[in-house]
Amino acid sequence: xxxxxxxxxxxxxLFHWGLAASVAxxxxxxxxxxxxxxxxxxxxxxxxxxLLAFRLVWGLVGSRHGRFRSFLYGPxxxxxxxxxxxxxxxxxxxxxxxxxxxxxxxxxxxVLTMAATGLVALGGIxxxxxxxxxxxxxTGRAAAEIHAFLAWGLLVLVAGHVAGxxxxxxxxxxxxxxxxxxxxxxxxxxxxxxxxMDDDAPRVRLPGAALLGGFAIAAAFATLTLYRAPAAGxxxxxxxxxxxxEACGECHFALPPSLLPAExxxxxxxxxxxxxxxxxxxxxxxxxxxxTFLVNGAADHWDVKAAHLFDxxxxxxxxxVTATRRWRHLHHDIPKARFKDPKIGAETNCGACHADASRxxxxxxxxxxxxxxx
Amino acid sequence: MITxxxxxxxxxxxxxxxxxxxxxxxxxxxxxxxxxxxxAEDPSFGGFSAQRGETLFRARFASGKAExxxxxxxxxxxxxxxxxxxxxxxxxxxxxxxxxxRYGDIAKTEKWFRRNCDSVLGRACTAREKGDFIAFMTTx
Numbered sequence: 001x002x003x004x005x006x007x008x009x010x011x012x013x014l015f016h017w018g019l020a021a022s023v024a025x026x027x028x029x030x031x032x033x034x035x036x037x038x039x040x041x042x043x044x045x046x047x048x049x050x051l052l053a054f055r056l057v058w059g060l061v062g063s064r065h066g067r068f069r070s071f072l073y074g075p076x077x078x079x080x081x082x083x084x085x086x087x088x089x090x091x092x093x094x095x096x097x098x099x100x101x102x103x104x105x106x107x108x109x110x111v112l113t114m115a116a117t118g119l120v121a122l123g124g125i126x127x128x129x130x131x132x133x134x135x136x137x138x139t140g141r142a143a144a145e146i147h148a149f150l151a152w153g154l155l156v157l158v159a160g161h162v163a164g165x166x167x168x169x170x171x172x173x174x175x176x177x178x179x180x181x182x183x184x185x186x187x188x189x190x191x192x193x194x195x196x197m198d199d200d201a202p203r204v205r206l207p208g209a210a211l212l213g214g215f216a217i218a219a220a221f222a223t224l225t226l227y228r229a230p231a232a233g234x235x236x237x238x239x240x241x242x243x244x245x246e247a248c249g250e251c252h253f254a255l256p257p258s259l260l261p262a263e264x265x266x267x268x269x270x271x272x273x274x275x276x277x278x279x280x281x282x283x284x285x286x287x288x289x290x291x292t293f294l295v296n297g298a299a300d301h302w303d304v305k306a307a308h309l310f311d312x313x314x315x316x317x318x319x320x321v322t323a324t325r326r327w328r329h330l331h332h333d334i335p336k337a338r339f340k341d342p343k344i345g346a347e348t349n350c351g352a353c354h355a356d357a358s359r360x361x362x363x364x365x366x367x368x369x370x371x372x373x374x
Numbered sequence: 375m376i377t378x379x380x381x382x383x384x385x386x387x388x389x390x391x392x393x394x395x396x397x398x399x400x401x402x403x404x405x406x407x408x409x410x411x412x413x414a415e416d417p418s419f420g421g422f423s424a425q426r427g428e429t430l431f432r433a434r435f436a437s438g439k440a441e442x443x444x445x446x447x448x449x450x451x452x453x454x455x456x457x458x459x460x461x462x463x464x465x466x467x468x469x470x471x472x473x474x475x476r477y478g479d480i481a482k483t484e485k486w487f488r489r490n491c492d493s494v495l496g497r498a499c500t501a502r503e504k505g506d507f508i509a510f511m512t513t514x
Contacts, residue, residue, distance in 0.1 A: 252461030277441030278460070279492040283485075345462020 006197045007094055008183040009063040011208030015055055016180050018212050022048045023111060023158070030151055038364040042122070043223040049115040050215030055108065061204040063197050065095030068105075073098035090171050092188045094195045097168065103161050110154050117147040125305045126363060127230035137303045230361070235304050236297055238358045244293045245358070247286060251278075253349045256360030257297030258307045259321055265294035268319050276320070306362045322347045334369070341372035402470075404477045405508050411501035419502060427510025430503055431468075437496035445494060453514040469514035477508050 008016075022044045029041035059068040073081075081098040084090035090097065096104055123131030124140015135143075169176045179185050187195045229235075236258045239245045248254040257265065269291040272281045282290065299307035309330075314323035321327055331347070339347045350357035355366040405422070412419045431453070434444045441460060442448065449457035449465060454472050457465035466473050477483050483504075491499035499507075 249463075251459045251463055253463075273492070274439070276460075277439050277493075279439075279489040281489060281492075340462075342458075345458070346460070349462050 003187045003191075004184045005094075005187055005195050006183045007065050007185045007195075008180060009066065009197055009208075010183070011054075011058060011206060011211070012062065012066045013180055013183055014208045014212050015051055015058065019048065019051045019055075019111070022051060023154070026114070027151065027155060027158075035367070035369075036365075039223060039227075042227050043220050045115060045118050046219035046222050047216050048111060049119075050219055051212070052108065052112050052115060054211060054215065058206075061202075063203055064194070064199045064201070065197070067201075071096040071098075071101035071104065073101050078102055085167060085171060088171055090168065092172055092174075094185060094188075094191070100164060100168065103157070103164060107154075107157055107161060110150065110157055114147060114150055114154060117143040117150065121147055122227070126227075127234040127304055127361075128227045128363075130226065132230060132234055137305060137308050141308075230304075236302055236360045239297075240358045242293065243286070244290045247282065247290060251280065252346070253351050253357070255321065255348075255350065256306065256358060257294045258299050258302040258304060258360040259310060260299055260319075261311065262295040262298035262300050264313070264319060265298055266291065269294065271319075302360070304360055306360050338369075338372050341370075343370040343372055402477045402508065402512075404480045404483050405505055405512070407480055408501045408505035408508070412505055415501055422502070422505040422509040424506070424510040424513045426503075427506035427508070430507055431510060435495050438492070438494040439496070442490075442493045445490070447494075453511060468511050470512045471514060476511065483508075 025044040026041060026048060029037040029044065058066055061067075064070055078098040078101075081090060085099070095101075119129055119131055120135055120143035121140045122129040123133075124135035124137050125144060126132075126140075165176045174186055183197075185195075193199075236256060239254060239256055244257075245254040260268075268275075269287060272287065273279050281287075299311065301307075309326050310321050310324045312324060312326065314320060314325065317323035322331075338344065339349075344352040350362075353367055353369045354362050355368055356363055409419075409422065412422075431445045431449075432451075436443070448459055449468055453469040454467050456467050459465060466476070468476065470476055487499050487504050491497065491503075
């Protein structure tokens with residue numbers, strides 16, 4: 001006669017599958033980067049942060065086997081548990097077994113680090129989110145590098161977690177994935193009083209489903225508002241309609257001044273009689289006015305990402321943005337012929353795909369590549 | 375004053391004759407100004423020629439910048455059609471029949487002759503060349 005008891009409360013179970021779904025979604029949108037992925041990534045990333053906050057609280061005041069203290073095992077216990085797995089007869093635990101518990105802590109730490117580095121990167125690079133005013137570009141870029149590197153680590157951890165559950169399920173003849181759905185486990189033959197969801201410790205009871213739904217809605221709201229556009233002063237104004245945009249826009253997309261350093265603009269304006277193979281000279285008064293406009297709005301004055309990305313000029317074309325190694329890398333997956341399509345025209349026509357190019361933002365979410373024939 | 379006006383009228387009449395069979399769709403004041411200049415640059419100036427203008431429009435030059443050997447490089451072979459800058463922007467058609475206001479603003483016209491004659495020919499255009507060019511475009 002086997003007896004089953006509820007081990008995982010409803011909130012823990014909801015949290016588990018909510019986190020699994022949001023982390024899977026984050027990995028998918030982060031790695032694949034299809035159109036619209038950025039918004040979904042931000043939404044799920046924020047939801048993940050909400051879920052983690054819930055889990056941290058639940059680890060202190062939740063039911064017995066969800067509390068962190070109940071699955072803090074030392075190296076010796078973990079080694080003994082792993083030895084049991086090696087021998088094909090792991091000891092059974094009502095809550096997380098030692099190796100699984102270690103994985104839970106590592107996974108939580110990894111996901112927390114992902115969410116934190118994501119927010120720092122979002123603030124520093126895109127000038128969006130709660131940290132936009134506090135994080136500079138270089139910090140944001142460092143965080144983004146950790147974020148991207150750790151994503152692979154998280155992928156490995158998730159695979160390890162799933163593999164561990166499969167092995168443990170097989171060896172203990174209990175479907176552990178199912179126990180995370182109905183919350184119930186088979187009581188061990190010598191099962192003591194710890195084979196129960198609750199104990200004498202005081203426990204806070206929260207409406208888990210409502211809480212998770214609330215997090216999802218709050219995260220979506222944050223995505224639509226907090227991440228919509230940089231606050232005033234953090235990014236340049238649009239150049240549309242300025243004398244500069246009118247004059248230079250006659251032949252080509254007028255680059256936002258924040259894309260290039262003041263020194264490059266000065267050289268550019270001093271060599272207009274041989275401007276990328278054409279004479280584009282202006283009357284001296286117009287030339288002076290536009291030079292001043294460009295120098296005042298140059299990359300030197302802004303911390304937006306576009307002001308940092310093209311600071312290493314190509315040796316054979318020091319005035320060109322599209323010749324820089326970074327520009328080429330960022331656009332390497334777009335066939336050259338596609339730029340020649342009448343809807344785009346040329347590589348220098350930033351505005352054809354970047355809806356916010358005139359503000360110098362080049363946000364990931366504002367990339368809309370037109371349907372082209374080539 | 376009176377003399378110069380009469381001269382201008384005379385010259386534009388002369389220009390109109392030289393345009394040949396195809397009638398001009400408009401006679402921009404810019405053309406008059408170029409006629410006066412051409413007369414000053416070369417006293418033997420005998421009026422503008424749409425045919426010479428077309429030759430100029432279609433010719434390829436080795437003397438200018440390598441990227442722009444001819445007017446048609448960017449403006450295209452058919453003056454009634456839009457051209458395209460090397461940076462991919464559309465250029466309003468050159469033909470006066472399609473772009474009636476094309477040469478109305480002399481400052482703008484001068485700006486583009488200044489730039490483009492240097493780019494394509496590697497030198498400034500003469501007033502006669504500019505007038506020939508516009509004369510050709512008035513027939514298109």
